[in-house]
Amino acid sequence: MAEWSSTDGGVEDTRLCARFLVELPVNGAAVSVFGGAVPETVVCATDGLAARLDELQFDLGEGPRWEAARTRLPVLEPRVREVEHSLWPIFHTALMDTDVAALYVFPLTLGAINVGIVELYSTTPGALDRTDRAKALVLANQTAWNLLDRLLRVQESAVTGSAASAVSAASPLSRREIHQATGMVLVQMNVTPTDALLLLRAHAYSHGRTVRSVAGDVVARRLLFTPDSD
DSSP states (O other): OOOEEOSTTTHHHHHHHHHHHHHSSOSEEEEEEOSTTSOSEEEEESSHHHHHHHHHHHHHTOSHHHHHHHHOSOEEETTTTTSOOTTSHHHHHHHTTSOOOEEEEEEEEETTEEEEEEEEEESSOOOOOHHHHHHHHHHHHHHHHHHHHHHHHHHHHHHHTOOOOSSOTTSTTOOHHHHHHHHHHHHHHTOOHHHHHHHHHHHHHHTTOOHHHHHHHHHTTSOOOOTTOO
């Protein structure tokens, strides 16, 4: 099974995502960090489609990953292609171009702490049974503890001035360039970080591109946002 890893954890990250495929009847998994010293980013994905599903939701600013993060509850869509989704209509439309038939998204939380999200997909429709749901919750809890440990180590490294990082900038899953571009747009447009990211997303959507590619142009100074730009 080929797997991408966005962190310096290597084999550890591979196992982090792969365990969900071993224990559950799913075809792909992606794990993202949503808080702590590390900006929102993908930790690992078992395949290109799992990574793409996460990136689509990040680019569009909608989808079950955001719903799970907001409600802190699992979002289980056993027949995601067959029902309309008023909370994420654009993402649902994008799903029609994939082989995804079911989505199971679990928030990674520890008490009041929001750590991240695990996104699972299946190419076969169907609900997780009680046993599988219990397994998924156990795995999610273990993953949350694993990620929290990393976040605390990263925070400690930052305090001590270490150059250690939880996310490799060279990784195809890293969103460091997007965060850098957000900061540049923030200065160019004199807006909040939230609005700066919204502008990046809007530009990407209107031009049929990904936020990642637009961010690359901003960082390389091939694209400049000004108050009178589109």
